[in-house]
Each structure stands twice: as C-alpha cells, then as structure tokens.
Amino acid sequence: MNYNFREIEAKWQKFWAKNETFKATNNSDKLKFYALSMFPYPSGAGLHVGHPLGYIAGDIYARFKRHKGFNVLHPMGYDSFGLPAEQYAIQTGQHPAITTETNINRYREQLDQLGFSFDWSREVRTSDPKYYKWTQWVFIQLFNSWYNKASDKAEDIATLISIFDKEGNTHVEASCDEDTPLFNAKDWSGFSEKTKQEILLKYRLTYLADTEVNWCPALGTVLANDEIVNGVSERGGHPVIRKKMTQWSMRITAYAQRLLDGLDTIDWPQPLKDSQTNWIGRSEGASVTFKVKDHDASIEVFTTRPDTIFGASFMTLAPEHNLVSRITTKEQKEAVETYVEATAKRSERDRMADVKTISGVFTGAYAEHPFTKEPVPIWIGDYVLASYGTGAVMAVPCGDQRDYDFAKHYNIPIPNIFEGVDISEEAFADKTNTIIANSDFLNGLSYKEATSKVIAELEKLGQGEGKINYRLRDAVFSRQRYWGEPFPVYYVDGMPQMIDLEHLPLELPEVEKYLPTETGEPPLGNATHWAWDAKNNKVVSNEMLKQVRDDGHSELDSESYEGVYPLELNTMPGWAGSSQYFNRYMDPHNDETIYSEEAIGYWQDVDLYIGGSEHATGHLLYSRFWQKFLFDRGIAPKDEFARKLINQGMITGTSAIVFRIKNEDRYVSLGLKDKYSTDPLRVDVSLINPSDELNIDGLKKWQPEFKNADFILEDGKYIVGREIEKMSKRWFNVVNPDTICEEYGADSLRLYEMFLGPLEQSKPWNTAGITGVHSFLKKLWKLYGALNDIEPSAENLKTLHKTIKKVEEDIESFSFNTSVSTFMICVNELTSQKCTSKSILEPLAILVSPYAPHIAEELWERLGHSESIANEAFPEFEEKYLVESTKEYPISFNGKLRFKLELPLDMGKDEIEAVVMAHDKTKEQLQGRKPKKVIVVPGKIINIVG
RNA sequence: GCCUCGGUGGCGGAAUUGGUAGACGCGCCGGAUUCAAAAUCCGGUUCUUUCGGGAGUGUGGGUUCGAUUCCCACCCGAGGUACCA
Structure with a gap:
C-alpha cells in the first residue's frame, strides 16, 4: 500500500474539525500553555510559502506541549481592517467587508489544508463589531484614565478630579500636555464645565490635540512618513504639506520608562529589544532656561551636555518654535518669515534626509547666558526639530558637529572649552576623555563631575534641572479612513463624549463613497446616518442635525434640538485592533466583559509568541503599552503580555532568469550567454525543474512574447540563471503552498519549511529540495508496513532513544531544522535494522506527530488505536539504552x-x-x-x- | 555614521560547555532494476595531489596540546535607525 497523502490529509483534517480535537477549555487541572502566532491581514493575494513558516513552528511547539500534558491554547484570527480592502473599495465601489470576507475564506482554506492545530472556535476578526466593541471599550477606559507619576500607574480620572477639587493641579504629578495651566482648588471650582473638560483632556491617556501631520490635500488624508517620497505622496505624486489637525492621540509617553524597564523581564530577541530601546530613545541631561533679552520671555532647551554650557555661543530654535514671531526684530522679520514659510513646505522626513545643506536665519534677538550673563544670539534653523525636546538647542559648536558646521557656515565664534583639544577642524564630542576649561567654576572637571556641578548651580539660579528626555512621542490615533474602528465618541459643544458600554458597539455606517468628502472631511462624512441621539442612545440620520443648521443656529446649540450630536468622523489606526487581541482569545465570545476574570486568571499571558520582526516598533510596542495600561487598571494580571517571542525569518524566492539576445527574439542558455550581449528576463519559477532546466513549451504558452522565440541550448537543455530575492509577484518567483500540498502534501511542506534552516534566519526557497523530505515520509510509511509485537533489539532501542533525546532538546530550543535530520537518520537506521516492533514504532509516531501530524495520525490508527494521537504522552527518554x-x-x-x-x-x-x-x-x-x-x-x- | 545579526562544499545547512569540520537533504557522478522512462535501490561526492600526503570554516594576527567555537584588528552581506541636541 502506497503513501496516499491526499487521502490521509483530507481524512484527518476532517476528523480534527469534527471532533474539535484542539478546542481548549478555560478551566483545567493541567498546566496552561498559550502558543500564539501573529494573526494575518487577509490580503487578496493569499498565502505564499513564506507565510506559514512561523505558523508551522508555533504549531509544532503547541502540539509538542499537548503531548507533554499541557492544556494548550493555540488560536488564530484575522487583522481584518486595513488599507488594501479600502483601496479596492475606492476603485470598484465594492464594500470592504465583502472583499475582506472573501479573502478570509481563502485564507481559511489555505490554513486548513496545512493541518494546523488551531482552536478555530476562538477565531477573532478585528473588523467584526462583536470584536471591535471591545477595542472601543479599551479606548473609553484610556479616555477615563490619567497617569499618576507618584504611584507610577494609570488611575481613574475621578481620582484626578478629586485632587483638583481639593488642591488644584499645583502639586499633582501627572503626565499631561506641556501647555497645561496651573490652577488652585478655588480656580477649579470656578471653571465652567467646558473649561473643566478641556483641562481634563490634557491629562487623559487618550486625548484630542492639535497635532502636526503630513496632510495631502489631493488625497484628502494624513500620510505616514513612509508614504511620502521627496516631499510628494508616494501614490499619485501629490504635494504634501505639514498642517495642524485635531487628532486623537495616545499618551504612550507616560509609559516610556516602564516600556524600557519591562524589556529586561521578557525573553524577546535582542535586536527587537534594541530597536524598541532606540525607538524610545532615552537620554539623560538637563533642561536649561535662557532668558530672552528685552523680552518677558525665556527659552527652555534640553541638552545632554550641560557641562559644556560655557561653550554655548548661540542658540537655535526650530522654525516652528512659538517664540519665533515674538522675538524677531523688525530688521530680521522678512528674512525669518521667508525661511519659516519655506521650511513649512518641506516634510519632516525631507528635512531629515537633507543633512548636508546648512541653513538658518538670525532672529535679531539675544538670550542671556545663565552664568556669564553675556548675550547669546538666537538663530532659527531647520536642523532643529520642533518635535524633539523643546524645539530649541543651546548651540555648543566646539562640542557638537552640527552646531560646529552651523557656526562655521555663519561665522559665529567657536569658543574652545576643552583642555588640550584641537577644534580647528571639527567638534570634539567625546564624553569620556573630557577635561573642561575656560568655564569658570567647571574648569578642570570631567564630563561627569561638571555635569552634576552645573545642574546644582542651575537649580540654585532656578534656571534648570536634571532631566530625562525620550525620543518617543505620543501616538496619533486618528485616521481619515473608512475601513477602521469608529470612535465611540460624539461631540457636545465641541467636547468629546463617550458612548456607554451598553450601547456599544458603535458600528461603521454605510457610505456611498469611500473617499473624503468634498469639504475635506474623512469618508465617514459621507454617511447619511451618522449622528448620535443621546436620549435614545442610537445612531440616527444626519437630518436630525441638519434641522439645527437650517434654523440658522450653530451646531453648538444642537443640545436644545432633541439631544442629537455629531459623531466622530475619524476611525482608529491599523494597530488598534491588534493591541489586545491576544487577551480576547482567552474568552472571545464574552459579550458582557472584555474577558472573564476566570479566563484571564487561568491563561494569564502568552507563553510563546511567534511573528515577524517588522512589528518591532509598531504592534509590539503599542501592545505592550495597552497591556501595561490594562494591568494598571486591574483588567489584566500581567504587565507584559508575552513572555517569550521569536521572530521567524523571511523566506526569499529563487527567481529564474532567461537571457534574451539584444534586439532578437532569441534566448540563450546560461552557460553560453557570455558569447552574446543579452538582457536578463525573469520568468515564472514553476517552469523550471530541479536541475534549473527550462520547460520551453510551458514558457511559450505562459506569455505571448515567448510564443515564437528561438532558444539556444547547451547539451540539448536550456539552463536558467537564478537570483535570490524577496518573494514577489513582480519577479514571478512566488511559490504557492496550494500547489506544493497538491503535489507533495502538507506534511512534506511542513517538514520542508522546517528543514530549510534555523527558524529565525532568512533563507531562500527552492522547491526542488522538497523531494528529500517527501521520500523520507515514504520511507517512514514503509517502515509501518509489517507490524508485530516482537521484542525490540538493543540497536532498535538505541536508535529510538537517541531520537527522543535529540528531538525533545531541539523542540525546546526551537531548532526544528535539526529534528527533521534526526528523523531521517532514525528512519534510515530502523529501516536497515528491519525493525517491525510496535514498541519502537508507536513512540516514533508520537515523536513525528508535531511535525507531520497527518501521517502520524494515520500510522497511529494502523497501530490499532481509535483515539487521536494528539493527546498521547510524549515518549520518555531513557539513558540506559544509550550507554x-x-x-x-x-x-x-x-x-x-x-x-x-x-x-x-x-x-x-x-x-x-x-x-x-x-x-x-x-x-x-x-x-x-x-x-x-x-x-x-x-x-x-x-x-x-x- | 550608529545598533543588531550573519559569513562553513556546487546549494540549504550540521557540529549542545574549545575535542573526529562538512551530519541530514538537494544537486551531480557511477551502478542495479527496466524494452525504455518514471519511481525505487546501492555506491561516490570540500579542494588539491607526484596517491605519501598537503590545504581548508570571510581576511590577518593572538590565546591553547587542540579554535567554525574564545580574544584583537579588518573586509563583505542582510536588517533596523539616523540632524534626537
């Protein structure tokens, strides 16, 4: 009997679905194990062989832990809000929900055919209102919270209000907007309700603020930095300007230090931790206040080198700095305004990319040096970024190369404050070998000594203090898009109001068009039913609002008209839905709470999380932030959601190249190409056999341009060139798992993906090699041809037990590639030993089952069992057989x-x-x-x- | 520039704390089976060689009885990041 993988795989996939073999329970005496793979965005292109790599590894581990007696949670779902579906909707008018549904069904078919042990009863989809109800709910919790720096955690906004009632905000230590005014208890009680709301908004963990964004008027949306190329939109090449817009933001900066500290407690890859550390960008230094001469104003700067303060020969403000217009003198006004305008036209990325050009303008104003009281000229320059620190620097040209270049360019003096250092060619930025000179009370001190001394002196003057600055900024949370979570927010008198939990979810409205409105509002502005009836708590027609406007009353008066208010028109960004989905899997159908205490009390956190490293500073940082918040508010028991994380590497494609002789319809084989002048052309990799030979008839049928072509062969064959590059449709090197499954089966594909090399490494795909693992499976199958109860030989036992040992060690250390080799060696040995003993072959089937579950189930059945192999105990290694x-x-x-x-x-x-x-x-x-x-x-x- | 990871046969890769370099597989070569092919099975396959041997894990040094493994300097590749004050 032959190894009929098609029949076997279909049989067991059906069996697992029917028997819900992998359904996890939320209460069990067993230890829990939560194995999670990052859920996919269901794109129209479907899966290629690179996608399942991490899923296969996660599945092997999950299946292994099941054999080891754990209660395993291994869920899967879809991150189903996103741009491609919306883009398709704009082009075709098809509702993104339909596209998304179609794509999900395709994904599900592809995933099912690979034999994963997912508990599909727990599937979540971020675009499902039942799911995004809880995304909206978390948003509301963030809105109703503030960050108390004294207790170092998020607390209910009510505790802040009671502090304001008692003592105003003069003593409270909280994360809040920079421009928050100070007030006492009496002031607070005298404020109008609206003023109180405005002030509270400056403290809430999600808040509305005017944020500078990259606005593309032609596209009617905000663009991310990476959507802009050379100052114009990547799509369409439209101009992009920087513009202030009122946007929802997340106060992630409140968690900067804890996000940094938490990295020490989790087992994540070092490069990933490093990129989060860099992203958060902690730097220690001091804030220094410079008084502006002849103005009742001062400029605060942040510096990491307060020890060099006596070397400050000028100051530079970002062109957007709010003091610029105030302090600029008449003589300099025109030059400054021209410069500011020119800068505004450039995107921030643009400015950062252009490092070589030095530009700036003198404002005409002077600041006063805190110690020498000497005048310090104030310049503006676009090398200073408004969004970092205070948007102003004290320029120390002898100690900072950028300041040095600027000073050289504009002939500003460069005082040397370092002992025995030559600064005629470049600045001296070394902290470790510094001795300060020409610096009054700092002379002769090292960087460290001088820093603490100068900070103490600044504090005495009331003109500075030690400060820690973070590069991390609050995260803009609004998108001018349709296909995302609606905010559960309506506006009364311009102030945001939250919709109560019992009325959630607030579902996306239907719209005629998915583009921005003619007046420049986001797509939701096209909805005709998008107003909130606060009395009846439901979405009503915009007509209810319209009446108000037609009466000549302003929108703000709408309260008097039936309590109907405008709803928020922005939607949430892509990362909203993925920031807590791992918790929701624990209790995905709970409609009363985000998840029961029982469920999260049992599952706690993710034990193993597998996914791509491209999410390092997006999803993985935002999720950690949300988790810490949920932890602070008592909603989650752990302040890190994933103990261990593994990044699977990319599988690259092996493109196939034919060589066309220039200006001819002839193609020459690889070995002869140097005799001609040729152009390389990529052709579909499915036309190539394992020996790099081209299927010429297939090529002629593939695309019309090859129909009448001639081919110059070597040894009667056409050999193609090969190139390793990213798997992509445009290189024709995408390999689809469906065709592999059809030809070799899912078990072969699973084994081969693991066999390619270490999980974390990037490695090229070459379909030809799959025959090796496929014939291994055939050999394995043959081994179970004649079974009996014969006593195993010492040799048999030795082979079995060294395999058990190696495979277990390999799985525990995520070295799946070497396990596959071990299986091959084992089967080769047992075959040559002519082993037929059930007491060897039974445990072997269990060993193989995490990797090749279908064949393992079938062999298990042939061994006479009627239950699934999935829950059988993993074989115990015994040293004695190896002695x-x-x-x-x-x-x-x-x-x-x-x-x-x-x-x-x-x-x-x-x-x-x-x-x-x-x-x-x-x-x-x-x-x-x-x-x-x-x-x-x-x-x-x-x-x-x- | 900075940070991180990597560099081993024709190819993917193995070598667990410094101890037999190249496991396992692909490809290739030879053979068996077959009318023939596919499939299957067996043998060989780092390079070089005067068949004794010699060289060899990106390069050059070092430590050691012994280095793919540890140390120093450099080269190359991949990823991340960048006027961050």
Whole structure:
C-alpha cells in the first residue's frame, strides 16, 4: 500500500474539525500553555510559502506541549481592517467587508489544508463589531484614565478630579500636555464645565490635540512618513504639506520608562529589544532656561551636555518654535518669515534626509547666558526639530558637529572649552576623555563631575534641572479612513463624549463613497446616518442635525434640538485592533466583559509568541503599552503580555532568469550567454525543474512574447540563471503552498519549511529540495508496513532513544531544522535494522506527530488505536539504552586526526596512553621521535604533541 | 555614521560547555532494476595531489596540546535607525 497523502490529509483534517480535537477549555487541572502566532491581514493575494513558516513552528511547539500534558491554547484570527480592502473599495465601489470576507475564506482554506492545530472556535476578526466593541471599550477606559507619576500607574480620572477639587493641579504629578495651566482648588471650582473638560483632556491617556501631520490635500488624508517620497505622496505624486489637525492621540509617553524597564523581564530577541530601546530613545541631561533679552520671555532647551554650557555661543530654535514671531526684530522679520514659510513646505522626513545643506536665519534677538550673563544670539534653523525636546538647542559648536558646521557656515565664534583639544577642524564630542576649561567654576572637571556641578548651580539660579528626555512621542490615533474602528465618541459643544458600554458597539455606517468628502472631511462624512441621539442612545440620520443648521443656529446649540450630536468622523489606526487581541482569545465570545476574570486568571499571558520582526516598533510596542495600561487598571494580571517571542525569518524566492539576445527574439542558455550581449528576463519559477532546466513549451504558452522565440541550448537543455530575492509577484518567483500540498502534501511542506534552516534566519526557497523530505515520509510509511509485537533489539532501542533525546532538546530550543535530520537518520537506521516492533514504532509516531501530524495520525490508527494521537504522552527518554561500553577514540598528532582506535570507555587515562603509545600506527607517525606531551581526555580525544 | 545579526562544499545547512569540520537533504557522478522512462535501490561526492600526503570554516594576527567555537584588528552581506541636541 502506497503513501496516499491526499487521502490521509483530507481524512484527518476532517476528523480534527469534527471532533474539535484542539478546542481548549478555560478551566483545567493541567498546566496552561498559550502558543500564539501573529494573526494575518487577509490580503487578496493569499498565502505564499513564506507565510506559514512561523505558523508551522508555533504549531509544532503547541502540539509538542499537548503531548507533554499541557492544556494548550493555540488560536488564530484575522487583522481584518486595513488599507488594501479600502483601496479596492475606492476603485470598484465594492464594500470592504465583502472583499475582506472573501479573502478570509481563502485564507481559511489555505490554513486548513496545512493541518494546523488551531482552536478555530476562538477565531477573532478585528473588523467584526462583536470584536471591535471591545477595542472601543479599551479606548473609553484610556479616555477615563490619567497617569499618576507618584504611584507610577494609570488611575481613574475621578481620582484626578478629586485632587483638583481639593488642591488644584499645583502639586499633582501627572503626565499631561506641556501647555497645561496651573490652577488652585478655588480656580477649579470656578471653571465652567467646558473649561473643566478641556483641562481634563490634557491629562487623559487618550486625548484630542492639535497635532502636526503630513496632510495631502489631493488625497484628502494624513500620510505616514513612509508614504511620502521627496516631499510628494508616494501614490499619485501629490504635494504634501505639514498642517495642524485635531487628532486623537495616545499618551504612550507616560509609559516610556516602564516600556524600557519591562524589556529586561521578557525573553524577546535582542535586536527587537534594541530597536524598541532606540525607538524610545532615552537620554539623560538637563533642561536649561535662557532668558530672552528685552523680552518677558525665556527659552527652555534640553541638552545632554550641560557641562559644556560655557561653550554655548548661540542658540537655535526650530522654525516652528512659538517664540519665533515674538522675538524677531523688525530688521530680521522678512528674512525669518521667508525661511519659516519655506521650511513649512518641506516634510519632516525631507528635512531629515537633507543633512548636508546648512541653513538658518538670525532672529535679531539675544538670550542671556545663565552664568556669564553675556548675550547669546538666537538663530532659527531647520536642523532643529520642533518635535524633539523643546524645539530649541543651546548651540555648543566646539562640542557638537552640527552646531560646529552651523557656526562655521555663519561665522559665529567657536569658543574652545576643552583642555588640550584641537577644534580647528571639527567638534570634539567625546564624553569620556573630557577635561573642561575656560568655564569658570567647571574648569578642570570631567564630563561627569561638571555635569552634576552645573545642574546644582542651575537649580540654585532656578534656571534648570536634571532631566530625562525620550525620543518617543505620543501616538496619533486618528485616521481619515473608512475601513477602521469608529470612535465611540460624539461631540457636545465641541467636547468629546463617550458612548456607554451598553450601547456599544458603535458600528461603521454605510457610505456611498469611500473617499473624503468634498469639504475635506474623512469618508465617514459621507454617511447619511451618522449622528448620535443621546436620549435614545442610537445612531440616527444626519437630518436630525441638519434641522439645527437650517434654523440658522450653530451646531453648538444642537443640545436644545432633541439631544442629537455629531459623531466622530475619524476611525482608529491599523494597530488598534491588534493591541489586545491576544487577551480576547482567552474568552472571545464574552459579550458582557472584555474577558472573564476566570479566563484571564487561568491563561494569564502568552507563553510563546511567534511573528515577524517588522512589528518591532509598531504592534509590539503599542501592545505592550495597552497591556501595561490594562494591568494598571486591574483588567489584566500581567504587565507584559508575552513572555517569550521569536521572530521567524523571511523566506526569499529563487527567481529564474532567461537571457534574451539584444534586439532578437532569441534566448540563450546560461552557460553560453557570455558569447552574446543579452538582457536578463525573469520568468515564472514553476517552469523550471530541479536541475534549473527550462520547460520551453510551458514558457511559450505562459506569455505571448515567448510564443515564437528561438532558444539556444547547451547539451540539448536550456539552463536558467537564478537570483535570490524577496518573494514577489513582480519577479514571478512566488511559490504557492496550494500547489506544493497538491503535489507533495502538507506534511512534506511542513517538514520542508522546517528543514530549510534555523527558524529565525532568512533563507531562500527552492522547491526542488522538497523531494528529500517527501521520500523520507515514504520511507517512514514503509517502515509501518509489517507490524508485530516482537521484542525490540538493543540497536532498535538505541536508535529510538537517541531520537527522543535529540528531538525533545531541539523542540525546546526551537531548532526544528535539526529534528527533521534526526528523523531521517532514525528512519534510515530502523529501516536497515528491519525493525517491525510496535514498541519502537508507536513512540516514533508520537515523536513525528508535531511535525507531520497527518501521517502520524494515520500510522497511529494502523497501530490499532481509535483515539487521536494528539493527546498521547510524549515518549520518555531513557539513558540506559544509550550507554556504550567502548568508544572509537580519534588519535590526533599535533591536533590533526591520523587514525581511530576503539577502546573501552572505562579505561583510565594512563592505561589509554600506554595502549596508544604502544600502537603500531603511533610508532609509524612518530618515526622514532619522542612526544613532548600526550593529552588524553577520556571519552573524547587523544592528542599527541611532538 | 550608529545598533543588531550573519559569513562553513556546487546549494540549504550540521557540529549542545574549545575535542573526529562538512551530519541530514538537494544537486551531480557511477551502478542495479527496466524494452525504455518514471519511481525505487546501492555506491561516490570540500579542494588539491607526484596517491605519501598537503590545504581548508570571510581576511590577518593572538590565546591553547587542540579554535567554525574564545580574544584583537579588518573586509563583505542582510536588517533596523539616523540632524534626537
């Protein structure tokens, strides 16, 4: 009987679905194990062979843990809001929900055919109102919270209000907007309700603020930095300007330090931790206040080198700095305004990309040096970014290359404040070998000493303090898009109001068009039913609002008209839905709470999270932020959601190249191409056989341009060139898992993906190699052809147990590629031993089952079992079967292996030396020389020196 | 520029704390089976060689009886990041 993988795989996939073999329970006496793979965005292109790599690894681990007796949670779902579906909707008018549904069904078919042990009863989709109800709910919790720096956690906004009632905000230590005014308890009680709301908004963890964004008027939307190329939109090439817009933001900066500290507590890859660390960008230094001469104003700067303050010969403000217009003198007004305008036209990325051009303008104003009281000229320059620090720097040209270049360019003095350092060519930025000079009370001090001294002096003057600055900025949370979560927000008198939980979800409205409105509002502005009736708590027609406007009343008066208010028109960004989905899987159908305490009390957190490294500073940072918030508010028991994380590497494609002779319809084989002048052309990789030979008939049918082409062959074959590059439709090198499954089966594909190499590494795909693992499966199948209850031989047991040991170690260390080799060795050995013993072949089936679950189930059934193999206990390794009595020692001379000698393992060092030295081959090697030294490591090696 | 990861046969890769470099698989070569092919099975396959051997894990040094493994300097590739004050 042959190995009929198509029949076997279909049979067991049906069996698992029907019996809900992988359904996890939320209460169990077993230990829990939560294995999670990042859920996909269901794109129209479907899966290629690179996508399942991480899923296969996660599935092997999940199945292994099941064999080890754990209650395993291994869910899957879809991150189903997103741009491609919306883009398609704009082009075709098809509702993104329909596109998304179609794509999900396709994904599900592809995933099912790979035999994953997912608990599909827990599937979530971020675009499902039942799911995004809870995304909206978390948003509301963030809105109703503030960050108390004293307790170092998020608290209910009510506790902040009671502090304001008692003592105003003068003493409270909270994360809040920079421009928050100070007030006392009496002020607070005198504020109007609207003023109170405005002030609270400055403290809430999600808040409305005017944010500078990249606005593309032609597209009617905000663009992310990477959607802009050379100052114009990547799509369409439309101009982009920077514009202030009122947007929802997330106060992630409140968590900067905890996000940094938490990295030490989790087992994540170092490069990923490093990129989060860099992204958060903590720097220690001081804030220094410079008074502006002849103005009632001061400029605060942040510097990491307060020790160099006596070297400050000018200051530079970002052109957007709000003091610029105030302090600029009449004479400089025109020049400054021209410069500011020119800068506004450039995107921030544009400015950052152009590092070489030095530009700036003198404002005409001077600041006063805190210590010398000397005037310091104030310049503006676009090398200072408004969004970092305070948007102003004290320029120390002798110690900072950018300041140095600027000073050189504009002939500003460069005082040297370093002892024995030449600064005629470049600035001296070394902190470690610094001795400060020409600096009054700092003379002779090191960087460290000078820094603490100057901070103390600044504090005495009330003009500065030690400060820690973060590069991390609050995250803009509004998108001018249709296909995202609606905010559960309506506006009364311009102030945002949250919709109560019992009325959630607030579902996306239907719209005629998915583009921005003619008046520049987001797509939701096209909805005709998008107003909130606050009395009846439901979405109503915009007509209810319209009446108000038609009456000549302003929108703000709408309260008097039936309590109907406008709803928020923005939607949430892509990362909203993925920031807590791992918790929702624990109790995905709960309609009363986000998840029950029982469910999260049992599952706690993710034990193993597998996904791509491209999410390092997006999803993985935002999720950690949300988790810490949920932890602070008592909603989650752990403040890190994933203990261990693994990044699977990319699988690259192996493109196939034919060589067209220039200006001819002829193609030349790889080996002969140097005789002609040729252009390389990529062709579909499915036309190539394992020996790099081209299927010429197939090519002629593939695309019309090859129909009448001639081919110059070598040895009767056309050999293609190969190039390793990213798997992409445009290179025709995408390999679809469906065709692999059809030809070789899912078990072969699973094994081969693991066999390619270490999980974390990027590696090229080459379909040809799959025959190796496929014939391994055939050999495995054959091994179970004749089964009996014969006692296994010592040899059989040795093979089995060394396999158990190696495979278990490999899985625990995520070294799945070496397990596959181990299986091959095992099957090769058992085949040559003609092993038929069930007591060997039963445990072997279990060992193989995490990797190749379909064949394992089938073999298990043939072994006479009626239950699934999935929950069988993993075989126990027993050392005793591996104990050897002899060892084949390598005998080296000066570190080079010369011959081998079998000796008993219990032979002592001296005895070994004696036997080896007496050996004929040793004498032959030494040729009469006397060895200087003989190294004997029992059980390992013998090395003779001399 | 900075940070991180990597560099081993024709190819993917293995070598667990410094101890037999190249496991396992692909490809290739030879053979068996077959009318023939596919499939299957067996043998070989780092390079070089005067068949004794010699060289060899990106390059050059070092530590060691012994280095793919540890240390120093450099080269190359991939990814991340960048006027961050």
